[in-house]
Amino acid sequence: MNPAPYIGRFAPSPTGPLHIGSLVAAVASFLDARAAGGHWLLRMEDLDRPRCEPGAADTILRQLEAYGLHWDGAVLQQSQRDDAYAAALDALKVRGAVYPCACTRSQLAQAPRNHEGEIVYPGTCRNGLPPGAIARAWRVRVPDVSARFHDRIHGDLEQNLAHDVGDFIVKRADGLFAYQLAVGVDDAFQGITHVVRGADLLWNTPRQIHLQTLLGLPTPVYAHLPLVTNAAGQKLSKQTLAPALPESGRSAVLAQALAVLGHRPPQELNDAGPAELLAWAGAHWHIENVPLQPAIANPVA
Secondary structure, eight states, rough: OOOOOOEEEEEEOSSOOOOOHHHHHHHHHHHHHHHOOOOOEEEEOOOSGGGTTHHHHHEEEEHHHHOOOOOOOOOOOOOGGGHHHHHHHHHHHHTTTTTEEOOOOTTTTTBBOOSSSSSSOOOTTTOOOTTTTTOOOOOOOOOSEEEEEEETTTTEEEEEHHTOOSSSSOOOOOOOOHHHHHHHHEEEEEEOOOOEEGGGGGGGGGHHHHHHHTOOOOOOOOEOOOOOOOSSSSBBBBTTOOOOOOSSOOHHHHHHHHHHHOOOOOOGGOOOOOHHHHHHHHHOGGGGGGGGSSOOOOOOO
16 A cells, blocks of 8 residues: 655745744755655644734745745635634544633633643543533543653653643634644644644643544644754744745745754855755754754844
């Protein structure tokens, strides 16, 4: 039996333009797909509408094209997929796998937190809403067992969802569907076989696998990349004022991204353009060469 064709994806949130950290994720997912002779799809994760910046999605598309990263097929937009997420939530309700929750952030302020700083839900509403309480969100029940998964960069990992996360939200109090639900539904819809993304999402993976199992969806192969940080050790983001990718000197920026990924171009490519750099990187791509440790972003003149 022939293996399923490789289908990868890049899924930025249009909260602002791409920066060097998001370029690293885009380049790695692109190269991993192209090196396998596969497809590279693009998804705009504009699920959290209040955080999305007008015009940012178009800016991201222009940036990807300017850096030689050309995707296959139409761009999927999460903001147009509420019906699919609602159907998935209904399926979870039929299974009794989710329950309504009335807890507010202030009520959970004293709850324990995991190593990522996230609240570990204490199960307040697991056996029913408190008297007089009104449902605000929906949570999925998680088992008290260690879930194991393999990451192509980090190796074999495990997490106990009950101890490390607790029953997590799949539909928020503001009526928006949660990322954990949407990403699994969309990966299945697009036929994604391989996910290459930043290590900040590494410990989201067991939650997504749990939902995939409940919904009967396939589980992709995962690889989580080293983050790019500022000098203070903070992940580059809009919140940490990460600068947008420059309009000039793109080859130097792309070479820096490849170096972060353990694929530093040779000196003879110092004057190469983005297309030539990506062609070299695609021919030499080995995800085993991607380092574990974060990288500090260096300004490119």
